[in-house]
Amino acid sequence: MPHPVDVHVGKRIRHRRWLVGVTQQQLAEKVGIKFQQIQKYETGANRVSASRLWDIAESLEVDVSFFFAGMESTDADAAPQGAEQSAVPTDLLNDKEALDLVRSYYSIPEEQRRRLFDLARVLSDVA
Template identity: 75%
Template structure:
């Protein structure tokens, strides 16, 4: 049975890997393991050891604490904001975020304000 913490850490690995545009194979090569192991980590099927998590954090250029962010009260906070419990598993949402940050900052601010106005109207 998967432990919720392992599932959360795996989702954060997948999220960060996806945000930096890295494949499972590329991450596996940087860490020195097979891509199948990355798949197992990302699904929470296998638990990530502390030393391996350290290597993954280094390869993805984040601190180890990144993988634990949002663990406490995540579901309650998401529900109060009208979002699904697992926004990180929604490929469309992640693609939207990636595209958003690819837009030049001044245009991104205007798009953000437009989205805010539209969400207030809905």
């Protein structure tokens, strides 16, 4: 049974790969392995070594820490009972619509993207 950290890291690899529009084959070629190995990493079936994770991070243009972001905290680190819940889903990376929105957002030229961001902020304050 895969370790939860391996599954989390694999999901983060898959989502980043998808966001930047890279196929498993393309990523595998950049890293110097077979695409089947990328598949195994992404499902958590195989553990990614530190050096391989470093290569993947460079290929996907993120810091290595990106793959560990969003790890669930322990009960001791959890928010106190009664704390206000966020309107943002806890597992945003599993929401295909949200990922598609992020990918579309980053394909917009920077000046227009800034304006869209400002508009979204205003609309969310009104709601």
